[in-house]
Amino acid sequence: MGFVLRRLGSAVPVVLGITLVAFLLIHAIPGDPASVILFGSNASPGQIAALRTQLGLDRPLLTQYVDFLTQLLHGDLGTSYLTSNSVAHELLSRAPSTIVLAVSAIVVAVVVGVPLGLAAGARPGTVVDQVARGISFLGVAIPYFFLALLLVLLLSVRLSWLPAIDDGTPKGLILPAVSLGWGYAAILTRLVRGRIIEEYRSEYVRSARARGCGEWRVLLGHALRNSSIPAITTIGLQFGNILTGAAITEVIFGRAGLGSFLATSISTKNIPVVQGAIVVIGIGYVLINLAVDLVVGAVDPRTRLAGAR
Amino acid sequence: MQVSPEGQQATQVPLPREGGGRLGLSRRGVLGLAATIGGGLALSPWLTACSSDADPASTAPGTPGQAGGTLTVGIASTPDTLDPGATGLALTLLISMAVFDPLVWWLPTGTDGAGDFVPGLASSYKVSDDASVYTFTLRKDVVFHDGTKFDAKAVKATYDHVVDPATKSKSGLGALGPYKQTKIIDDYTVEISFKEPNAGFLHQQAAGNFGIASPAALEKYGPTGFGNNPVGSGPFKFDSYATGDRLTLVKNPDYVWGPAVLGSGPAKLDSLVFRIVADDSGRYNALQSGQLQVAMNLPPNSIAAAQKTQKFTQLTVPSIGTPSGMPINVTKSPTNDPLVRQAILFAVDQDKLVAGVQFGVNTAAHNVLTPITPGYSKPASATYAYDPVKAGQLLDQAGWVMGPDKVRAKNGEKLELKIILFSGGGFELPTQFVVSQLAAVGFAATTTVQPFTTAQVSYNSGEHNLGSFGYYGADPYLLNIWVNSDAIKSGFNWSHYDNPEIDKTIAEANATADEAARDALYEKVGQTLMTDAIYLPLWDVNGAFTMPTAVQGLHPTFNGYITFHSASTGS
């Protein structure tokens, strides 16, 4: 419990820092949002200036930052310059798609990577092992956006097995999830394989074999349990990268997520949206980090004890 | 055949009117600009768009097409709002023309694609002699999607809503211009008046920004909420919108007041879905896999590939406007020298660009206006036939001497151009072609691509020699938007062209009621702009729609879009 409290405590300055960086970054972009908003309506310079004042853009930066913080503390992320909807609404309506894709990619990574690693580790040096290692080596190396384009061309356009763009069904998730998850499957394959090989030589398994217990049961039990920590750690910390990958992959597959939305928002200097997005993502990362720590602490009692020292 | 620029005489007009001209303008938000410039296509040699007989996709009304079904249209950008009166994006008008009706339609359905005024929600109209007061007599049988009866109150509510500051209207507000008020004369007569003569109003109100909205819905949802719950009187009703993903419209079974040329009765389709697929390859892949029945603005290579398969029809809708091209900054060296600018224009072979890089899918542009724009000057288009030798001579004349590294120099300074493009406009490849053509006559160039806000700042501060631009409109008065000297500091005048004479001529044209006289003025303006070489035109702006051959019944408009009143999937 003390562990949790202490982690939360140190998270506060981090979150504060994130809000500051978010604010500074978006304001550093050249351009006047007021004239972007009014572009095309033949507004006079006076009208543009009036809108700037209305949006509070001509106040000193410090004042604007304090206002931003105050708003945040009230749970208000602001209103999008482009659509006049709340930033929360804009982000919430698009986030699920990206998150679903990221999670699906993780599922693919686990479902493909772990068995492959098991198969390879169980018989190191054999053809199965070579093939698995080769696939995993390639999987890490091929860029997921390239893989996505190739998969769509082959499986969707040529063979018509799977939809080319998101059709709202799980079938439409397969190609994007596989393109994105393949690389992480490769990582997991290597990780699990290494574990199995080590565990095979370890005390547990040797004594189990000596005692006559099924060495496979012991192997799987211990190896999986012990590789779960680094696996969870890796995936948890890669979640940021996976989300980024999801944001890019979803554009190729016509999924309505955060990726292209944020890109357009930056390109049009939609200050509330970009600020809000960076803050939300940053806080999300901090929370995920905390969750990973908690899960690892739960799985491995030693770490919890160590933390209590 | 292309719509003839002179054929703008309204032919059979089933409504009485006095005076009035056909001036009008429709402003496009810049975000629509960026989205709609890319993938501009022109008439392909074996398909034409605007004339109803030659266009296989634009079937004559009454041709039996398959009833029912859903048509899914793939579009490239996300609407900012679904309220046509508030939107700043051109693309929203494609959608709003299915949900709303204007008072009067202006369509390219006359002979040779000439423009026709066709009754919409107004059965007739009158224009005052000075074109500042418009009186409309309204239909009595129209009902909005929410059951509200249509009458003069609705018209007043719609127009007042556009100018209401709470609406935060972008394109609509600008297009309305010197709006004074809407007066209700009686239940079915309404008078819209302007502070100054506004002969262009009829074109403006037909372009899509002023679809008549249900006053009850405006009241219920508020000025900004209406954008999430649009209620009109059109052939399709708004059903649902998943943000950034898909917009679903369903048939309005009570629709009987549509113009006959578009298909007067209720729509054939059960539902119309707009699916947002920003990625070009995603849109094309989805068209091939059948997930989309219409793909909008595919890149030229995809269109060429689609045509090769012979399974798809290509509908190209020319638009009034300024062709996609490069504004030339007249205040920055070396392009501050007219000889250098003219050399640029002689050095670039637009026909080769379009035939090669764009697979012949676009039409080469040689003018500041597209050919179907009223006031288009044919002679002006001939000013700069491709002539690299002449370009070289002009540069020699200007004192730029060819150096040993194939780049010209003068007084120790190299002939270097700074090119700034904004991303998402489809200019990357054509610009590289332009650069290689310019290199052949001794120019050096650096090209930068910037996101839109950054590019806007660069253009307004004049950092560039060449930029990127294109404009969809409904009237030649659109020239005022990017030629007027008051649009230099903040606006579209990215050529930094400061010519008060031209400003005056354009204003004069917009106040001229007589069509022929007005056209003559615009033609003069066009010729001057070409002679002063402030713009390098590249390809004409068009809307491009690719669809399997079974899809029928799509009718073009004047601004590069199509209507779905009689669309059918034929499957």
Added chain:
Amino acid sequence: MTVPLLATVRPTAPSHGGFARVVVPVVTVLFILVLLLVPGLLSGIGPIDTTDAFLSPPSAEHWFGTDQLGRDVFSRTVFGARPVLAASLLGVVVAVVAGVALGVAAGVAPRWLNAVLMRAVDVLLALPVLLIALILIATAGSGVRSIVIALGVAFTPGFARVVEASVRKLRSAEYVQAAQVFGSTTLRTSVRHLLPNLMTEVVVLASSAVGWAVLTASTLSFLGLGVQLPQPDWGSDLAAGATSLATSWWLSTFPGAAITLTILLANFTGDQLMTLLDPREGIRLRQSLPRFLGRRPARGVRAGVPETGVPDTERKAA
């Protein structure tokens, strides 16, 4: 938030082909140098020279075919290596320098300053690199420089954390030693003792980061953030050819294959370097790895191996 994805497991099985394990990395490094410095050696045709042979498939004259402007794709692939390679290598270098500086500063600093600096590192770690890169482009323009900054922001925290932990380990060890021994151990000898280990750790992590840096750099240029028209660039050429994949496959496939091959070779080289520098069964790597990846504190993750000699100094400072 962006954490370089390292090859998290060393090759544990004894690998055959010891010859290949040395030759391949050496050849890789040489090849990269050639691509970076003298690409003209590999291709005589200029990468931006347009011809009239638009979109011709691979042939004897144009080994990889030509693109939409008639430019030779082989040449563009060769010359297109430079932006991606330069950006990734520079990005890793910047991250190492900044990370080491930050880590050393935080490691020798008093507790309060250490807390401030490490929280700043946490903030960096929480920023999504894609958004940062997009904003950088909007502000500073596209190009190698912006990608380098984005990569630097992404990788610096990892290096900073590892270095900081090692430096603090040194300090506590120093105190312990000073307490145990009457004469004081000078900082200089302690540093001399620590520095080789620190550098080993950093080099190992850096070499593993290169592969990830190449992937990130090519992703960013795929999104159009590295483009300096008309110069060739693997990522943006891949993107430009994406819509023609079915008809003109050579436009995207060769740059894509080039990126894949580069990451493959970089990872392989990194693996060999790791084995070379870290002959013990990777214990040291495993201890520093979680910290590098952003977890606090480092824990011995290998079952059955108790943590030895790593005082929980980070816990105290947290």
